[in-house]
Amino acid sequence: MRAEIIAIGSEILLGQIINSNAQFLSQELALLGIDCLFHTVVGDNPDRIKAAMSIAVERSDIIITTGGLGSTSDDLSLEAIAAFFNEPLVLRQEALQDIKRYFESRQIAMPISNEKQALLPKQALIIKNLAGTAPGMFWEINKKTIISFPGVPKEMKEMWSLEVKPLLLKKSKEKLIYKELKFYGIPEALLGEKVQDLLDLESPTVAPLASGMECKLRIACKSENIEYSKKEIQRIEDIIRQRVGEFIYGENEETLESVVIKHFKEKNLSLSLAESCTGGLISKRLTDIAGSSAVFKLGLVVYSNESKINILGVKAKTLKEKGAVSEECAIEMAQNALIKGQSDYALSVTGIAGPDGGSKEKPVGTIFMALIGKTSNIIKKFNFNEMKRNDIRWRISQEALNWLRRI
Amino acid sequence: MRAEIIAIGSEILLGQIINSNAQFLSQELALLGIDCLFHTVVGDNPDRIKAAMSIAVERSDIIITTGGLGSTSDDLSLEAIAAFFNEPLVLRQEALQDIKRYFESRQIAMPISNEKQALLPKQALIIKNLAGTAPGMFWEINKKTIISFPGVPKEMKEMWSLEVKPLLLKKSKEKLIYKELKFYGIPEALLGEKVQDLLDLESPTVAPLASGMECKLRIACKSENIEYSKKEIQRIEDIIRQRVGEFIYGENEETLESVVIKHFKEKNLSLSLAESCTGGLISKRLTDIAGSSAVFKLGLVVYSNESKINILGVKAKTLKEKGAVSEECAIEMAQNALIKGQSDYALSVTGIAGPDGGSKEKPVGTIFMALIGKTSNIIKKFNFNEMKRNDIRWRISQEALNWLRRI
Secondary structure (H helix, E strand, O other): OEEEEEEEOHHHHOOOOOOHHHHHHHHHHHHOOOEEEEEEEEOOOHHHHHHHHHHHHHHOOEEEEEOOOOOOOOOOHHHHHHHHOOOOEEEOHHHHHHHHHHHHOOOOOOOHHHHHHHEEEOOOEEEOOOOOOOOEEEEEEOOEEEEEEOOOHHHHHHHHHHHHHHHHHHHOOOEEEEEEEEEOOOOHHHHHHHOHHHHOOOOOEEEEEEEOOEEEEEEEEEEOOHHHHHHHHHHHHHHHHHHHHHHEEEEOOOOHHHHHHHHHHHOOOOEEEEEOOOOOHHHHHHHOOOOHHHOEEEEEEEOOHHHHHHOOOOOHHHHHHOOOOOHHHHHHHHHHHHHHHOOOEEEEEEEOOOOOOOOOOOOOOEEEEEEEOOOOEEEEEEEOOOOOHHHHHHHHHHHHHHHHHOO | OEEEEEEEOHHHHOOOOOOHHHHHHHHHHHHOOOEEEEEEEEOOOHHHHHHHHHHHHHHOOEEEEEOOOOOOOOOOHHHHHHHHOOOOEEEOHHHHHHHHHHHHOOOOOOOHHHHHHHEEEOOOEEEOOOOOOOOEEEEEEOOEEEEEEOOOHHHHHHHHHHHHHHHHHHHOOOEEEEEEEEEOOOOHHHHHHHOHHHHOOOOOEEEEEEEOOEEEEEEEEEEOOHHHHHHHHHHHHHHHHHHHHHHEEEEOOOOHHHHHHHHHHHOOOOEEEEEOOOOOHHHHHHHOOOOHHHOEEEEEEEOOHHHHHHOOOOOHHHHHHOOOOOHHHHHHHHHHHHHHHOOOEEEEEEEOOOOOOOOOOOOOOEEEEEEEOOOOEEEEEEEOOOOOHHHHHHHHHHHHHHHHHOO
8 A cells, every 4th residue: 555645834845844744654654564655745725735636646545634724714725635526525513513622621612713624525534633623534535545634743643543543554454563773882884884784685674774873773574464573573683683782772762861770770779960061961861761760869060160169079179280171070070979969870071062161182072971889980081073062962961871871 | 936845765755764854945945035835755766756856847946856866776866857857967077076085085995886976967067065975966957947965964954055055046036034033921822813913914924833832923024125124024023022022032043041041141140050850951951052151050950859958958857848849848949059059049940740759739740949039039839730741841941941031
């Protein structure tokens, strides 16, 4: 089965928003084993919507539209789609009641303009919208399946998961399942070389994906037999782990921070942080993880030299002689964070994120990190050249979390 | 002039990456006053690329393609585009030399497979790629302008800015300039009501845009006379400020955090933070801003009750009788942060971000915030119902920053 996605919305063509709905739906279609061969974006214009439909019906079985189901005069997706098929829109009582109920539960009278959202083709299946007012539709007509969603991502995703995906599951015999292996510390090009033969496989497929200084490999298998797919994916995973397993930090939804919290929890260990140039970013990433309070006790963002001395107990002498960006300062920061947080480990970061603050001996991107444990005491130094301030801060947090992961 | 964008790349159709190139190019085209009426995504397939070109030439003057200019066997954009126009590709010596030089500067021999990147239509203008190997092209053929970029965003953006945009500026007489007003604290629907008459204007245009709990209004004017455009935009801005100016926190690239830092700097004031449930997020947001060290002195992430007592000096009695999530605890946290940071102001946050930790009296989403100054001492309480953990944390940081902005 072939599908395509038509996003309806002038704001996308003006570059005001990005077409994230198409990405979500593409991923989901791939998981169902349905090929998605085209994305199109058109404006809120009846002629251009009809033109897009005209092209789509020539080449696709399933046509998914997003956007243009609102209550304003710009919203005319269903009108245009129905007109293309020469079918009228009718007032669907069930949809109208849903919309009325949505407003009643918020103690507002339903505006007249929302009535138009209950106008749908007579034979279309109504897809309820629990998070908004616009119902969607699942319309089988002229041997095509037309699925229309509102453009609001949250509403579309809920309607997809709760109602549309189950309908499509019935249509499609083959399923695609996949597993993602997440890497840190190996350049994308080198990873590609190490698994080049696997990237050329027809089934299962191994697809490399790089995003924001990390790489991942997605192993996918499409078949009617889920057990067979799982075995095949495991077989390929084992090969990959044998070759580059040391760089794999997690799978699927795991992040560096979630893996750190998981490891520390398993071993019943606690952690404190002393951050200077990262300004709270590492603390924030760790506390993004629900349940991190079992591990993370205290974070000190000692952004000024005074606070390093007053709060963390770094010696004024150290700051004067070695400077805040030094091995010695990093060690004192970590040692004091360990004591103040009464934790098993403490990590400190001090450095120059830029754009100002660099010098000849210590240019922008000079970073010292110290990791102190009950019996260990290690320093790392980094030089991040030619990177922007917030990229440097992000990269430091990645290195810090990867270090914590590998203790 | 009408343009459209064709992104070539199967990874977009699989949902592996999002089509950010189209968003960038759309914004840029809008600024040049060029209408972009369609986006299309097709896979690395010659027939489908030619089909997309066939549709595009019927309706657009300028066709911009991204992707498929690499050195692998999957990369066949130029081949397909040239074939559509029945024109041959020829080996362009200038392009070949550029590619060779790219490898020489990295002390690598040029792989044979990169030679194909120097095959372009004879009449096409070569667009140099300083950040990668694939040259692009600016090809005027059959009264159309075909512009082809590599898919790597960084390479595409540089080639656009340095070479392509200047070429298009010559073609287009009208320019579009705009100003964005950024709002916080007013619901999108209410803002829309207050400026409904302005949203209907033909010129200048006022477009509402909501993203992540904030709204903005973009005032744009398209004309050959930039001074006229600026005056018109100012005229509309004055009307908007008169109606809803209290909710405007900044313009264009400003963020809540950049405005906070700006205001504190202007008044030579300093700030400390005591964060519990936000885990360092507010400190991180403030320190995202270059130059924030003039304002931000100390952040304390007291994620555990012990650290609230030991580091911040919150009374054990307060925690026992009122709990960590209380007015009293928030005030003590802020008072102590003010002293320890030796700052003019201190803000504290304590609450339950979830998913666990809620109770009947204090459900998930119960937040207390205290703002202490030399002579002031204010508490705020929030209840964020039915929101997810990281949405609650983000929302708290937004409220905190907005509060700091309005001191």
